Amino acid sequence: MVSGPVGIGFPTSTSGVTTISGCDLLVGFSKFINDYWTSATTSNGSSSFNSLVDTALKRYGDDQIVDFYVRITEAGSNLEYQVRRITQFSASTGTVFVDPPFTEQVVSGTDYQIHRYDPSLKFECLDEARLRDDVFEHAFRLVYDDTTTSDGLSDSYDINPSLRSGPMYVFVEDPQSVDADWNVLSNPIGDTVTNWTVSGATATIVNESNADRLIPKYDTSCMKVAAAAAATGTVAQTVSSMSITAAQAAGRRMTFGMWVYTRDTAGVKIQFTDDDGDTASSLHGGTGWELLTVEKSISPTNATTLTAALIVAGGTTGATAFFNRAWVYYGESNLIQDVYPWKDALLLRRDATTQRVKLAWVPVAGRQIRMVGRQYLSELGSVASTQCTNTMELDEGSAQILYGAAAEILYEREGLTTEEFEAIARRIQLIDRKKDATKAWGYVIPQVPMIRSPYQ
Known part of the structure; x- marks a missing residue:
């Protein structure tokens, strides 16, 4: 958000x-x-x-x-x-x-x-x-809430309490391609552990089913990563599995992004590493599917290291996360963030007990729904x-x-x-x-x- x-x-x-x-x-x-x-x-x-x-x-x-x-x-x-x-x-x-x-x-x-x-x-x-x-009326925070995922069945969804007024507009995601030439990752969908190194966690492949309308998000399969209590799990792809070398990334601005599903609010993030060290995303908010991103200026002398990793910290009770589609590429994060091209007609119901938005059609399952509304100043x-x-x-x-x-x-x-x-x-x-x-x-x-x- x-x-x-x-x-x-x-x-x-x-x-x-x-x-x-x-x-x-x-x-x-x-x-x-x-x-x-x-x-x-x-x-x-x-x-x-x-x-x-x-x-x-x-x-x-x-x-x-x-x-x-x-x-x-x-x-x-x-x-x-x-x-x-x-x-x-x-x-x-x-x-x-x-x-x-x-x-x-x-x-x-x-x-x-x-x-x-x-x-x-x-x-x-x-x-x-x-x-x-x-x-x-004149001074407010404009909130872009991306925490709702379509189940492919319903045309109405709860309005996040972070939107005090509205939403004025609702946009439905148009997914970004993951197999594009500019994505240097191998097996970026997350439908196999090939080219991904798993440590401190258990990684399995989850297949789509009619009973589960939310996981996977886009494809027929995705990866499930489970870390036990007190353990920190990683699923990482090193430069040896990418389509570029570490030296080719030297001095460049690069982005690592990944769609991750979890309900854990304390220990799930992604991390981008070069010769100079790690740069991590913000923690996952635990709201379901979220696009985590890291922008990093790669070391000008980078020669050996370029690693993209999902981090799942088990905390006191353990944690589970799913990922479906990831990208590493040259440039800024807006390439994978700007995926909301259409404004859909909507009807609102906001009363003492119900705050929901009704769309004019049923979005495809797994698509994020962006609601644009207002909130009080901090x-x-x-x-x-x-x-x-x-x-x-x-x-x-x-x-x-x-x-x-x-x-x-x-x-x-x-x-x-x-x-x-x-x-x-x-x-x-x-x-x-x-x-x-x-x-x-x-x-x-x-x-x-x-x-x-x-x-x-």
Whole structure:
């Protein structure tokens, strides 16, 4: 499953997703509501850990920033991300006193921020804002879910919970040839163990039957690989069985891909090895048939090693996987990933108990079904050590929409705990004006399965 943010032109691979970190979102949101100050201390704070000193703060009057919040941002410091409320301020020396004290002395040169509103509350408002309809309409993750496999009998399938809205479109796989000249593997179908070396596992050939509509995926036979508990099994093809030499691969960009079925979520992956070492795919998600891929820049001096392997780690209870079709070739992974050329008519049913999509026809057994839908932006969370490095799938333009909604939430919360209703109402009016001035990206849900550039 892959996802991308709002906007035409974003790729569907996670490596190309445009994101903004929680730290940058906090700064952007603070600037949006005119509540941001950052500087560095100019002297050591007290040895009782309850103060910091910065002569740049002398611009403020005595106690002008009382009840504001100090947030330490010094990278690598033991104080990083600590937030304390200001209880006293001396303008003559630029000394801020806080309660409770920091966990250690704030030394000279420490980066920090000052916020009128508690930064943890700002993070909460950002996370809540992503769930609002006025944000979700314009800022969301575009999810491409490929985890459904046709059984050749049904024309309706469950919608993956990862799709909060939709699917808007459904595509059915058109399989890539495995016997093409550009595929350098021998016996790539997986219908025999010939040219494959099995170790630490038991490999058998499974034949198709009317009772099993999912395995094999494409062909009349495929390979079953079973690893016992605590064992790690491999099924590997070395360069001696391939149609190229290890030296011919030197300095080239190559891809190893394999369709693998398993319900194990912790120990199944593929691995591509050259003279410089191993490069592994992400772990199989345990959802059934998944196309695992590895892209690798082969060593410029490669001379002896080129190995493609399926790894099945047995864990505590053992694990079983099946593979049907594999490829090793020069080039990028999109050659075997772009296999969803048609958009099919569909009907949706989404209610309290049922979320299913109905196609206009019954796809061939073993074909993957790609559903394209929307999901909320990722959550920053409430843990100080990670909410700053967590990200949301936004660009700077769409972030303004999030800031506007978060500001309304912040001021509405303040309105419930203060008697300054007129001041709060004026702030909300100002935010409404800023929101109106923010132009949402003119986004159209793509009607093709893969977005390559703004011109397609």
